[in-house]
Every structure is written in C-alpha cells, then in structure tokens.
Amino acid sequence: MMRTAEFEAERGRLQRLAYRMLGSVSDAQDVVQDAWLRWTRAGADVADPAAWLVKATTRLCLDRLRAAKAERAAYRGPWLPEPLIEPLVEDPVERAEDVSVAFLLALERLSPLERAVFLLREAFEEDYAAIGRALGRSEAAVRQLAARAKAHVREARPRYSVDRAEAERLAHAFLAAAASGDASAFSALLAQDAIMVSDGGGKRMAALRVLVGPADIAGLFLAVAERHGPMAVSSVRLARINGYPGVVLEMADGPQTFALEPGPDGRIAAIYVVRNPEKLGHVSAS
Structure with missing residues (x-):
C-alpha cells in the first residue's frame, strides 16, 4: 500500500511532465x-x-522521442500536439503558458535532451544537480543545455490570456462566423497576422500548409462550405484546449477540435485544428 500511495502522490506531476515531453495525452498515459x-x-x-519517478519517467519519454524521430519526419502536413482538453472554468488545472500549442511546438524544435532539461528546470523547478542525476549528465552540461533551450523558446509562451467570459465570447463568435458563410464577418474576428494550422495526419482532410492572414483563413472555410455544404455537427462543446478558448465538435466522421489563441483587441491570433483521428481517441464532444 505504501508504494502505491507514494506513486499516486506523484502521478499528476508525472503525467504533466510526460505530456509536455511528448505532446501526446495517450503516450503520456502509457x-x-x-x-x-x-x-x-x-x-x-x-x-x-519523487526523484526516482521523475528520472524513470523522463528516460522513458526520451526513449519514445528517439524512437519516433523517423515517424515524425515523415508526418504528412503540419504536426500539432494531441489536444489537452479541460472544462471552460476560471482556474484550469493546467497553466496556459505551459501547455499552449505555440509553446509545445517550440519544444518540438529542441533536441530530446534539451527538452527534458528545459521542462525539468523551468516547468518543474528541479535544481541543476538533480537534473544531471536524472539524465546522467554533469551539472555544467545541464546548465549549457538549459541556456540553449531557454533561448529557443523564450518567445513561445502566450502573450494574452482571457477569463471564462471572454473565452466563451470568442468561441461563440468563432462558431457563428464559421457557420454564417460571411467572409467579412469571419475575417473581422482574426488579427491581421493570424495563422491557422490544421493537422489531419494524412488520415482526414486538412490544409497541408499553414494559412496566414484573414483572407487566406476565411477563404478556406468558405471553400469547404461551398464544396461540402454546411458541416454535419451532432454536438458542440466549449472547452479550454491547451489553455486556449476552444471548441470540440462531433462530426459525422468523428470529433475534431479548434483551439483559438487569443490575440490583441479581442481577436484571434491563431487557430489550431486537430482532425487526425489517431490524436482524438481520448476526445468526446459530450
């Protein structure tokens, strides 16, 4: 019983570490x-x-990252992390700055070791000596890895956060504009330098490039509506997705998620769409 209690006391922390390392809810659980x-x-x-479990979890994550390197390089279209979904409440369990899509994508550009060092130091406040013991590296090497990683991700944390009321307003406005077929109304929701990233993984239809600017993004939504008609949506749920206001839709061919990164003046700075069914097994719109 004692060993179970010791593990359960750390489970949440280990889950958070593994998700940030891997960008996958299911892989983190495994x-x-x-x-x-x-x-x-x-x-x-x-x-x-606690130190033993952090070390074991970190090394298991490093093994998975190295094994997945070739698969990630061959991925079809833009890659996004599996959506991390929480209720749309005032105090989410996960801090937006630590699980935002932009932040996780910045971590993807680091080597596995840099990522481990950065997360253990910046997100979990481990000291350099403890990180060195966990990774089998000297303290000096760990400090060097941490400095390099910090420089790469410095600008990736979210600049804007919104409360529950604003998150609901943004999500409802997005749904209304997307359903309206009005390009002007849709474009008005977006910042001038807004982007949209869509991840279908080659399994479902998705844009194979990053869309940039209101005209480009609105054009895609309108083109899809003209080609396929109104979306057949069986259920809609508002949620926080990777700390952002978001929408979970249940479609005829399965769920999909829209994470809406807030920008200046109440507009949307980025839309992150996950359609790859392999990343949505844990998702339900109900």
Whole structure:
C-alpha cells in the first residue's frame, strides 16, 4: 500500500511532465503506466521516491522521442500536439503558458535532451544537480543545455490570456462566423497576422500548409462550405484546449477540435485544428 500511495502522490506531476515531453495525452498515459510498472519492481530502499519517478519517467519519454524521430519526419502536413482538453472554468488545472500549442511546438524544435532539461528546470523547478542525476549528465552540461533551450523558446509562451467570459465570447463568435458563410464577418474576428494550422495526419482532410492572414483563413472555410455544404455537427462543446478558448465538435466522421489563441483587441491570433483521428481517441464532444 505504501508504494502505491507514494506513486499516486506523484502521478499528476508525472503525467504533466510526460505530456509536455511528448505532446501526446495517450503516450503520456502509457509512459506513466510504464513508470508504475518499474516502480513496482524497484527495491524498497529507494531514498527519494519523487526523484526516482521523475528520472524513470523522463528516460522513458526520451526513449519514445528517439524512437519516433523517423515517424515524425515523415508526418504528412503540419504536426500539432494531441489536444489537452479541460472544462471552460476560471482556474484550469493546467497553466496556459505551459501547455499552449505555440509553446509545445517550440519544444518540438529542441533536441530530446534539451527538452527534458528545459521542462525539468523551468516547468518543474528541479535544481541543476538533480537534473544531471536524472539524465546522467554533469551539472555544467545541464546548465549549457538549459541556456540553449531557454533561448529557443523564450518567445513561445502566450502573450494574452482571457477569463471564462471572454473565452466563451470568442468561441461563440468563432462558431457563428464559421457557420454564417460571411467572409467579412469571419475575417473581422482574426488579427491581421493570424495563422491557422490544421493537422489531419494524412488520415482526414486538412490544409497541408499553414494559412496566414484573414483572407487566406476565411477563404478556406468558405471553400469547404461551398464544396461540402454546411458541416454535419451532432454536438458542440466549449472547452479550454491547451489553455486556449476552444471548441470540440462531433462530426459525422468523428470529433475534431479548434483551439483559438487569443490575440490583441479581442481577436484571434491563431487557430489550431486537430482532425487526425489517431490524436482524438481520448476526445468526446459530450
């Protein structure tokens, strides 16, 4: 019982670390389960259970990142992390700056070791010596990795955050504009330098490039509506998706998510659309 209690006390922290490392809810759950299995086989004389579990989880994540390198390089179209969905409440469990899509995409540009060091230091406040022990690196090497990683992701954290009322307003406005077929109304919601990234993974229809600017983004929505008619949506749910205001739709061919990154003047700075069914197994619109 004691070993179970020690693990459960750390489960949430390990899940958060693994998701940020891997960008996948399902893979993070698998890693934490693997860490549990290793924990059950560990000796009873582990002096610091929390440190042991962080080390095991980090190394399991590094193994997965290295194994997935070729698969990621061959990915069809833009890659987005699996959506992390929370209720649209005032105090979300996950801080938006630590799980935003922009931040996770910035982490993707780091090497696996840089990513591990950055997260353990910046998000989980581990000291350099402890990180070195977890990764089998010297403290000096860890400091160097941390400095390099911090420089790469410095600008990636969200600049704007919104409360529940504003998040609901933005999500409702997006839904209304998308359904209206009015290009002007849709464009008015978007910042001048807004982008849209759509991840279908080659499994469902999605844009194979990043769309830039209101005209480009609105044009795609209108073209899809003209070609396929109004979207057959069976249910709609507002949520926080990776800390952003978001919408979860249940379509005829499965769920999809829209994360709306807030920008200046109450407009949308970025739309992140996940349609790849392999990333939506944990998603339900109900």
